[in-house]
Amino acid sequence: MAIPAELFGAFEHSALVKLNFSYYVSDPLALRMGIILEGALVSEWVFARDLVFSGMATQVGWGAISVWPTINNLIAIQISGTEGRVLLRLSADILETFMGETCDRVKYGEEFNNLDIGITVARQCGLVT
Template identity: 35%
Template structure:
């Protein structure tokens, strides 16, 4: 039986030390893909951008700098609030986002309740993964 955890939240897209924009996002964790958190960013129009993060990376980034390459996550304070900085890099450009640490931590605790860290492999179906791989290839 698949279980899904969804969290709607508001992030800040950091443009400069004095300027930022609100960004609505949706986090989705599904036991069918127990290592990943899918995130959809909404730009205010009808456009969306989707990124997939390792759940372990987001969890580590709550407490210390984590990640290399395209995604880096670290804790910080902004305007007196605890936030998690998420730096994204792609061929299209770079973005720095601030996520409310409390909201992200609560979401990750909910995912841990349905799939405790270290038990993700128990939720994978080799046949389903092979079928999905062959379909996407």
């Protein structure tokens, strides 16, 4: 699902980007988020689905990614890497819709019932996408 967002930190001013969120039943613990700027994929991140669920209610952060609710019905996602840090702001309603769609595929809390460890290891090793 492509979600419009505002990016801060990489430019003097904010930039409008699209966040392409995807979720796979074969990797039920993870979400993928591609950052698309001017039609080109500039970065892709994989992080815990649980991080987004928790971050929609309160500020949480594990490792390089933090998520929290802000004013005006927005969700903030902060990504820190070796080259710096960016902040993304997106609609809480649209993100909630996407997260609901992930629950239609795998109920929250039942991810381990759908975990294919062989595919997960192969994906981590870059053998499959």
